[in-house]
Amino acid sequence: MPKKINKIAVLTSGGDAPGMNAAIRAVVRRALGLGMKVVGIEKGYQGLLNEEMYDMDARSVADSIHRGGTILRTARSAEFKEEAGKKKGAEILKKRGIEGLVVIGGDGSYKGALGLSKHDIGVVCLPGTIDLDIACTDYTIGFDTAINTAMEAIDKVRDTSSSHERCSIIEVMGRNAGYIALWCGVATGAEDILIPEKYDYNEQEIINHIIESRKIGKTHHLIINAEGIGHSTSMARRIEAATGMEARATILGYMQRGGSPTCKDRFYASIMGAYAADLLNEGKINRVIGHLGGDFKDFDIDEALAMQKDLPDYYYQVSRALSRSAINANRVAK
Numbered sequence: 249m250p251k252k253i254n255k256i257a258v259l260t261s262g263g264d265a266p267g268m269n270a271a272i273r274a275v276v277r278r279a280l281g282l283g284m285k286v287v288g289i290e291k292g293y294q295g296l297l298n299e300e301m302y303d304m305d306a307r308s309v310a311d312s313i314h315r316g317g318t319i320l321r322t323a324r325s326a327e328f329k330e331e332a333g334k335k336k337g338a339e340i341l342k343k344r345g346i347e348g349l350v351v352i353g354g355d356g357s358y359k360g361a362l363g364l365s366k367h368d369i370g371v372v373c374l375p376g377t378i379d380l381d382i383a384c385t386d387y388t389i390g391f392d393t394a395i396n397t398a399m400e401a402i403d404k405v406r407d408t409s410s411s412h413e414r415c416s417i418i419e420v421m422g423r424n425a426g427y428i429a430l431w432c433g434v435a436t437g438a439e440d441i442l443i444p445e446k447y448d449y450n451e452q453e454i455i456n457h458i459i460e461s462r463k464i465g466k467t468h469h470l471i472i473n474a475e476g477i478g479h480s481t482s483m484a485r486r487i488e489a490a491t492g493m494e495a496r497a498t499i500l501g502y503m504q505r506g507g508s509p510t511c512k513d514r515f516y517a518s519i520m521g522a523y524a525a526d527l528l529n530e531g532k533i534n535r536v537i538g539h540l541g542g543d544f545k546d547f548d549i550d551e552a553l554a555m556q557k558d559l560p561d562y563y564y565q566v567s568r569a570l571s572r573s574a575i576n577a578n579r580v581a582k
């Protein structure tokens with residue numbers, strides 16, 4: 249029989265993501281309903297080491313589900329990455345009678361949770377990152393809001409780019425993963441999408457694409473560039489020099505992290521938060537919750553961290569086919 253857990257804590261770690269509040273709210277209210285006590289740890293693992301925490305009741309999470317960011321705040325902690333930091337964190341939790349911890353963050357945060365599990369703290373992790381770059385899940389909390397925020401911004405830039413017959417390079421978030429760029433690029437009809445997983449740094453190909461597009465009458469050219477490739481401003485200068493088309497860079501930056509979460513992010517985060525409380529209540533520990541194949545599931549934390557995720561090549565091929573079909577049709581016609 250797994251040991252009954254009576255007191256849990258919850259924290260958010262790494263980059264903030266819209267929907268984290270819905271997850272915290274669900275963890276707290278579900279756990280309280282199951283008879284557990286809940287402690288909120290502020291500012292991620294650094295807050296744990298600084299003992300910045302408080303007892304939460306149902307009202308602690310009131311009026312938060314529609315807000316972006318995280319009411320528990322978040323941080324990155326170098327101290328916690330060290331073995332001594334993880335040991336200290338586990339000791340603080342034990343001293344306060346906390347047997348289980350819900351961690352809402354990206355895979356860096358999962359590694360921290362794994363470290364705590366080695367010191368007999370039962371952990372459950374939720375995928376809280378706008379980047380969608382966690383292998384055991386096809387959904388991460390905040391991705392849906394971030395892509396919709398970015399898409400709306402790109403649509404606006406596209407309008408003015410089209411009026412002025414410009415080339416626009418719009419840089420979206422994604423240091424190592426191109427999901428935001430790919431989804432937004434397809435959704436806004438971008439001519440080129442540059443993502444870390446695929447881009448071969450062949451700028452001449454982009455320049456040729458612009459020249460050929462102009463020949464068939466296209467008046468603007470939209471390039472979505474992922475943060476991991478970056479250098480959008482210098483790229484704009486080079487493209488303008490090579491094509492004669494006015495080129496401007498727009499870096500969307502942190503606006504993609506903020507804002508009220510979409511319905512999907514609120515709903516999925518709520519289910520995942522409640523699921524985490526249920527697992528701890530059943531004594532099922534050291535799990536990572538994901539959404540795969542249409543269902544919410546839980547995985548062993550070691551297995552989840554070992555899983556690999558590849559951006560589907562088909563999605564990328566489709567994005568290229570859609571943005572080049574007019575040029576290809578023109579070639580065939582000739």
Ligand code: ATP
Pocket residue numbers: 261262263264293294323324325326328329330353354355356357358359360361363376377378379
């Ligand atoms: P995002 O996807 O938004 O970047 P993340 O959770 O991956 O989120 P990180 O900065 O990688 O963000 O990790 C958050 C925190 O988790 C770190 O500041 C650190 O405290 C902890 N952490 C990361 N990696 C480890 C590790 N290998 N061991 C212990 N703790 C870690």
